[in-house]
Amino acid sequence: MFTERIWKRVEPIWSSYLEHPFVKGLGDGSLDEEKFKHWLKQDYVYLIEYAKLMAIGSSKARDLKTMGMFSELLHGTLFMEMDLHRKFALEFGISEETLEATDAAAVNTAYTSYMLNHAQRGGPEHVVAALLACAWSYNYIGKSLAEQSVEGNRYAQWIEMYSGDDFTELTNSAIELMDQLTAGKPERELAELEEIIVKTSYYEYMFWEMCETLEEWPVAKG
Numbered sequence: 061m062f063t064e065r066i067w068k069r070v071e072p073i074w075s076s077y078l079e080h081p082f083v084k085g086l087g088d089g090s091l092d093e094e095k096f097k098h099w100l101k102q103d104y105v106y107l108i109e110y111a112k113l114m115a116i117g118s119s120k121a122r123d124l125k126t127m128g129m130f131s132e133l134l135h136g137t138l139f140m141e142m143d144l145h146r147k148f149a150l151e152f153g154i155s156e157e158t159l160e161a162t163d164a165a166a167v168n169t170a171y172t173s174y175m176l177n178h179a180q181r182g183g184p185e186h187v188v189a190a191l192l193a194c195a196w197s198y199n200y201i202g203k204s205l206a207e208q209s210v211e212g213n214r215y216a217q218w219i220e221m222y223s224g225d226d227f228t229e230l231t232n233s234a235i236e237l238m239d240q241l242t243a244g245k246p247e248r249e250l251a252e253l254e255e256i257i258v259k260t261s262y263y264e265y266m267f268w269e270m271c272e273t274l275e276e277w278p279v280a281k282g
């Protein structure tokens with residue numbers, strides 16, 4: 061199956077996330093609050109663009125079942141995942157308006173533009189390829205951090221959310237959809253989809269790095 065081949069390709073990239081200081085800090089609770097707040101705000105506007113990706117997927121679906129799967133992923137993002145961000149924001153004294161008005165940083169803009177470009181140019185399989193690494197790699201990180209859970213970790217809810225059953229189910233439906241949409245496709249097309257999944261995996265690393273370094277744009281704010 062296509063995703064088995066993908067797993068072999070991305071596993072070394074994703075395991076490097078577990079060594080990243082931001083992810084390690086989430087795992088043991090030592091992550092600096094400012095860095096987490098940077099992630100929270102940047103990720104909120106990332107998810108708004110990501111949700112559009114699934115709306116595009118729904119419009120490109122060739123049957124009702126696929127349309128429904130995109131719609132479930134869209135709903136999960138807007139009302140499950142983004143609820144976690146809204147809850148954390150409340151705890152950290154950030155209003156919903158501030159969250160939504162966040163100016164996307166350079167890496168964030170590059171990442172969402174890359175995904176939306178492939179989604180718009182390709183078919184539903186390109187849309188799933190663009191969103192797969194995001195959903196699957198967070199579930200992978202969540203599960204790994206949950207195994208080494210630390211008492212009193214202030215980011216415990218983060219780990220619970222991304223390792224939990226609801227997210228695991230959403231991730232599995234994205235994996236299943238990828239396999240359904242690639243069944244019988246020629247190697248040339250599979251290689252193209254693989255490239256999108258590898259590039260988005262690199263972008264995921266860059267997103268962690270952006271949060272660790274509090275990076276926005278490489279010029280002073282005017």
Ligand SMILES: Cc1ncc(C[n+]2csc(CCO)c2C)c(N)n1
Nearest residue numbers: 103106136137141194195198230267
């Ligand atoms: C940069 C970045 N990458 C991945 C995710 C995780 N994620 C995005 S959508 C989705 C599934 C449906 O909500 C998951 C798990 C994130 N939050 N931010």
